[in-house]
Amino acid sequence: MxxxxxxxxxxxxxxxxxxxxxxxxxxEMINAVVETFFDRALDWSFATLHGSERMGVPMGRIDANFHxxxxxxxxxxxxxxxGRIGRGSAEIEITGACGAEARLSVRGTLVLVDLDKMxxxxxxxxxxxxxxxxxxxxxx
Amino acid sequence: MxxxxxxxxxxxxxxxxxxxxxxxxxxEMINAVVETFFDRALDWSFATLHGSERMGVPMGRIDANFHxxxxxxxxxxxxxxxGRIGRGSAEIEITGACGAEARLSVRGTLVLVDLDKMxxxxxxxxxxxxxxxxxxxxxx
Amino acid sequence: MxxxxxxxxxxxxxxxxxxxxxxxxxxEMINAVVETFFDRALDWSFATLHGSERMGVPMGRIDANFHxxxxxxxxxxxxxxxGRIGRGSAEIEITGACGAEARLSVRGTLVLVDLDKMxxxxxxxxxxxxxxxxxxxxxx
Amino acid sequence: MxxxxxxxxxxxxxxxxxxxxxxxxxxEMINAVVETFFDRALDWSFATLHGSERMGVPMGRIDANFHxxxxxxxxxxxxxxxGRIGRGSAEIEITGACGAEARLSVRGTLVLVDLDKMxxxxxxxxxxxxxxxxxxxxxx
Numbered sequence: 001m002x003x004x005x006x007x008x009x010x011x012x013x014x015x016x017x018x019x020x021x022x023x024x025x026x027x028e029m030i031n032a033v034v035e036t037f038f039d040r041a042l043d044w045s046f047a048t049l050h051g052s053e054r055m056g057v058p059m060g061r062i063d064a065n066f067h068x069x070x071x072x073x074x075x076x077x078x079x080x081x082x083g084r085i086g087r088g089s090a091e092i093e094i095t096g097a098c099g100a101e102a103r104l105s106v107r108g109t110l111v112l113v114d115l116d117k118m119x120x121x122x123x124x125x126x127x128x129x130x131x132x133x134x135x136x137x138x139x140x
Numbered sequence: 141m142x143x144x145x146x147x148x149x150x151x152x153x154x155x156x157x158x159x160x161x162x163x164x165x166x167x168e169m170i171n172a173v174v175e176t177f178f179d180r181a182l183d184w185s186f187a188t189l190h191g192s193e194r195m196g197v198p199m200g201r202i203d204a205n206f207h208x209x210x211x212x213x214x215x216x217x218x219x220x221x222x223g224r225i226g227r228g229s230a231e232i233e234i235t236g237a238c239g240a241e242a243r244l245s246v247r248g249t250l251v252l253v254d255l256d257k258m259x260x261x262x263x264x265x266x267x268x269x270x271x272x273x274x275x276x277x278x279x280x
Numbered sequence: 281m282x283x284x285x286x287x288x289x290x291x292x293x294x295x296x297x298x299x300x301x302x303x304x305x306x307x308e309m310i311n312a313v314v315e316t317f318f319d320r321a322l323d324w325s326f327a328t329l330h331g332s333e334r335m336g337v338p339m340g341r342i343d344a345n346f347h348x349x350x351x352x353x354x355x356x357x358x359x360x361x362x363g364r365i366g367r368g369s370a371e372i373e374i375t376g377a378c379g380a381e382a383r384l385s386v387r388g389t390l391v392l393v394d395l396d397k398m399x400x401x402x403x404x405x406x407x408x409x410x411x412x413x414x415x416x417x418x419x420x
Numbered sequence: 421m422x423x424x425x426x427x428x429x430x431x432x433x434x435x436x437x438x439x440x441x442x443x444x445x446x447x448e449m450i451n452a453v454v455e456t457f458f459d460r461a462l463d464w465s466f467a468t469l470h471g472s473e474r475m476g477v478p479m480g481r482i483d484a485n486f487h488x489x490x491x492x493x494x495x496x497x498x499x500x501x502x503g504r505i506g507r508g509s510a511e512i513e514i515t516g517a518c519g520a521e522a523r524l525s526v527r528g529t530l531v532l533v534d535l536d537k538m539x540x541x542x543x544x545x546x547x548x549x550x551x552x553x554x555x556x557x558x559x560x
Binding site for chain 4: 011012013019028031032035045046047048050051071072073
Binding site for chain 3: 437442444445447448451470476478482484486538
């Protein structure tokens with residue numbers, strides 16, 4: 001199985017008055033992890049996706065478990081794998097850790113949509129094949 | 141059952157290049173719904189909670205389903221009810237709709253923590269009683 | 281002179297680990313003040329402006345002075361007036377106060393742009409007349 | 421003169437419905453440039469500054485000129501130099517460019533404050549010396 005990894009330092013802008021990451025900022029980080037995954041692993045930049053192709057990959061559902069708080073100065077290591085791939089959707093699993101300590105686990109469902117019609121559409125074949133390299137069923 | 145309601149206009153700052161609400165901004169709105177609920181329904185402002193009392197109510201888990209996209213100019217109507225109340229936690233259910241159309245449904249678990257020890261602590265009795273007025277089991 | 285006023289409570293999401301408003305969040309508030317001014321004072325919603333009309337009003341310049349920190353629970357009262365109005369631009373002056381205490385003063389230049397060409401364009405005559413009601417030279 | 425440089429990719433989360441960077445997000449980027457400068461150039465992390473030392477460096481004033489719009493997928497190159505250094509303040513000049521095209525120029529005044537008293541305090545001598553290496557008067 002191929003796992004996509006990414007690293008985010010916890011910056012001042014992510015933290016709340018309690019000095020810990022404010023959870024909506026985690027979702028900004030997660031969006032950036034997905035965006036970077038699309039760019040580097042699928043060679044499908046959001047500039048291309050949203051620009052010339054007029055498509056998007058909004059979340060249909062997202063479920064997050066927060067295991068421990070993250071603080072200013074922590075470095076978060078993200079791991080992303082793909083679960084079941086549907087006709088025009090994909091389950092995505094993302095974990096964030098600081099060193100050996102798990103901080104959050106997220107499961108979401110990405111849906112490929114046509115931005116002009118705001119309707120779901122099937123994955124282009126080559127993109128689907130690229131996604132499959134990151135499914136748990138595969139061994140890289 | 142008492143239901144707490146709140147209204148949020150979808151502003152420019154919430155929207156992404158696709159012209160729809162960027163989902164991390166929904167979580168900012170949801171945090172504001174919870175913060176306003178604490179202030180108005182529980183008479184427990186976050187300024188008091190985080191300030192003199194040195195407590196916080198981070199989410200331990202949050203699960204969101206996005207039913208339809210929201211656009212600039214939409215007005216979102218939020219409904220909040222409380223589910224099971226634990227010793228120092230509470231399940232919270234929030235729905236957001238625009239007119240008759242459901243936009244998102246969120247279930248989360250708030251955890252009351254002592255900010256200095258970053259450990260869970262029990263609800264003060266009066267606060268727990270106030271929370272109970274918003275549980276589904278109750279009829280207001 | 282007509283002055284447009286608006287009120288923003290300082291919420292948890294605006295505050296940094298020092299417990300005060302993080303200054304980029306002030307600019308989100310200021311954008312919301314301008315957006316609300318366009319909607320209510322000029323009857324020109326950003327949904328219409330950005331949607332069917334394909335125009336925008338980005339800032340060409342913004343200069344902010346921060347006089348005193350704002351804290352969670354403060355309520356900010358904003359005052360907006362218009363300065364010199366150019367062919368397709370307008371100077372805007374915004375102050376934010378909490379009670380009698382000035383918190384920040386902002387001067388900016390809005391530029392009306394055609395979003396498809398990303399070029400400046402002149403104010404529609406009726407919009408310009410509406411803007412003029414908020415200039416300092418006028419007495420309402 | 422030593423110049424501190426930093427690079428930020430324009431991500432989805434920075435962009436507005438017009439598909440360009442929403443200007444409050446530029447201020448988040450600028451805060452991150454300053455935070456990274458403190459960490460790498462001054463060896464003074466915000467975690468140390470805000471944590472054990474209980475100090476902060478809020479902006480007393482900030483003046484930004486936006487020369488051209490930035491879009492999703494652009495890469496912004498930041499340059500930071502220090503202007504006049506006061507007893508407990510420092511002028512900071514930051515420019516952001518994409519390739520050869522200037523996008524924005526920012527001048528601000530950082531103020532070193534004691535977070536508990538919320539009062540200005542003088543730069544520690546070693547920190548001031550480190551700052552001076554980035555002033556325009558110096559040649560590195």
